[in-house]
């Protein structure tokens with residue numbers, strides 16, 4: 531098991547914590563020797579992911595035809611299985627333009643994208659050789675979506691992720707089907723289960739060979755145990771073909787990072803690598819009746835909060851069945867991209883910020899920790915406060931405008947080791963439209979005082 535033992539170094543905010551974190555990371559490196567095909571250094575393998583900060587998730591499938599819940603709509607009996615599958619006839623990809631998709635993803639500032647290769651409905655979005663239930667053989671689209679998208683993304687230096695559902699409610703050898711009926715029980719018919727295992731594992735091999743995903747985003751592991759999925763073997767299959775592939779945490783303990791979903795963790799997750807996946811409205815797939823769109827401001831505040839806590843944001847879009855993307859998704863990605871152009875320095879290639887309590891808002895640090903970035907939510911002007919900063923400040927500027935800001939040190943007693951409070955003066959007119967980033971350049975790596983005050 532990998533991530534339970536990985537305690538973030540950055541989480542350690544005092545020396546004792548720092549030392550014990552080193553010991554833990556050292557121990558976890560030892561316990562990671564679970565697979566001969568893992569690369570020598572998981573940390574090196576994970577570096578692009580740690581630096582990426584923003585990914586775009588794409589849920590594209592036949593569910594976009596009617597604009598209904600991806601797979602769950604038939605599982606939960608909102609529609610019959612037969613009617614759900616009729617959507618195959620309407621899946622055209624007539625306007626699918628992978629170059630445009632990749633341009634849009636690039637414009638958003640994202641460094642990786644993850645697309646559904648197969649959702650729980652079992653329909654593959656490429657030409658699977660082991661099943662006809664795929665968009666090449668069974669829909670008018672008659673084309674593979676994955677290969678041209680990965681090619682367009684890679685041309686733009688964007689990493690490519692494959693979402694793959696372990697659950698396959700369409701396969702006749704898969705036990706689960708509707709919410710209140712299943713085909714059989716694994717324990718009663720292991721031969722049948724073995725057939726399913728051979729099937730899904732051959733699809734994983736196919737995807738690995740055809741598309742060489744940089745990242746695997748498994749889903750649905752909750753329906754069976756690690757032993758039942760043969761999770762260790764699945765990890766080996768992937769890494770044997772592609773030793774640097776990153777695997778998300780939904781593989782019953784055999785992944786590389788955690789995936790909190792929708793809900794933002796309030797305290798910093800105790801994992802070295804994590805990613806918040808989040809919908810742009812309330813649904814993963816295209817859902818025209820769902821108008822509950824998050825605003826750019828909301829997405830950016832959530833994004834900076836995730837990055838501040840050492841995580842990534844994987845923001846989901848749900849394209850239509852003809853391959854076009856809704857105006858609302860486009861607007862969000864473009865606004866996010868424009869914000870990243872103005873403020874990206876505070877996000878990309880940074881590390882998690884200072885512990886909560888020193889500043890009332892998200893923060894990040896340059897990799898050498900000599901620059902502290904502060905994010906101001908809303909149209910704040912007046913002054914903002916930094917507590918317990920022991921460094922000397924060399925300069926404070928507003929990203930995007932380059933304006934230099936003045937500050938006052940308040941309450942510093944000459945003979946006391948307690949640093950004063952830093953009041954940064956933020957005048958009107960320098961604010962970003964959404965979230966303002968201040969760049970605080972320090973005289974050395976950030977040093978914080980987190981005692982009780984007093985002497």
Ligand code: JFZ
Nearest residue numbers: 589600601602650749750791807814
């Ligand atoms: C899963 C899928 O079922 C869903 O359709 C979508 O693809 C999403 C990204 O992943 O949904 C989940 C997975 C996990 C939880 C809830 C929904 N969970 O842990 O609460």
